[in-house]
Amino acid sequence: MADSNHYEILKVSPNASQAEIKQAYRRLVKLFHPDSNQETADKEQIIRINAAYEVLGDSQTRLNYDEQLKNSAQKLNSRQQRTASAQKHYQATRKTGKDADEQVEEWLRLVYQPVKRILAYILNSLEEQIDELAADPFDDELLEEFQEYLDSCRQDFKQAQTTFRSLPNPPSLARTAAHLYYSLNQVGDGLEELAYFPLNYDDRYLHTGQEMFRIARKLFYEVQASVKQYT
Template identity: 50%
Template sequence: MSLPDHYTILELLPTASQREIKQAYRRLVKQFHPDTNNQSNHSHEQMLRINFAYEVLGDPAQRQAYDQQRLVISSRAVGVAVNISTENYHQARQKDTDFALWLRNVYEPVSKIIRNIIRPLQEQIDQLAADPFDDVLLEEFQGYLGKSTTLLSAARSRLQACPNPARAGAIALNLYYCLNQIDDGLEDLYTFTLNFDDSYLHTGQELFRIATGLFREANAAVKTSTPL
């Protein structure tokens, strides 16, 4: 399991100050903004990565959580991990139980919600594309956005109400980032229904694509965290 290297994206060292992070973000925005970059597709992709990286590193609380997760993954990579065989048998069993309960009570319902938001998007867009100015089609699309917003709120509440065990840290972190991207995507998609500016539609779709990737990372983390 690997996390996006936000420090590399912003061309910074992990020891960078919040001021240096902000300065790097402003510099890269000027460099890769599609309006000033000839390679529009590449610059658009890069801008999304830059914005995502700054969203995490620019917020001290999110940065701290991200740094802690990087440390956990780095420790595993060099083989620094708790040897279960040296732990008390009952403690190890309790950790297994806590992890299984978290998967059942948090990961599974949140995953179901994410799928119920992401999967219908393309079909909803295809239906609206028949006539974006049709009141009925527009109302149906806005209904999908409204329902998705309600589902998103439920997913966030469940994720926040049940603290994850350490073993589920990578899973929870990717779900958290995934929900953030969905939230931003829904906002852009709703803005599109107000002004019919295609840029909001495309950005919303791209944010959902990023959310899908983060969701896959969460699923992959489940497989690597679950004993065979």
């Protein structure tokens, strides 16, 4: 499976014309096909080339693909902006009128515990779903089950977001809340990446989604470790 995008596979510019894409495709197929060149034959490369041309060779699917590339770049910029502003947000978050210990206990009970359960389920369930999908990533039934899994996770994720925003964190838990916030963001972005795979079978989205879940899991472990001193 490919790590590079379709334009890189066909060795053409994103601004290439349809004629240039077709010409590049024919040249690469001839180069790697065993019937035309035994020395450079590469079955896996032929598969990648065909998959890339299936998308870029049609003007409409190419437009859709270009839009996905654009969205991925925008999401990366958005994640960087959220990371830069998150700490400032939590430094400004304060709650008054209650004893500090009571604030901590309330936040842990009403926010941390419910969000923890949801995050644990989503983070721990992905590997099994990927393993099942790996049996045949192009099987309609498996793809439908994967899509249903993602839809269910999205609903749970929305509930976790709502719960997280329902109560300001105590000042003493600002760092813990920030890590929980980062973990939630990584899960949300990871779900968005994973959702692209059933649309175009490009496993880069699976790899990116899994990496975001890995980061979210690490942050989640740090949250749990920091909470131990309060429980």
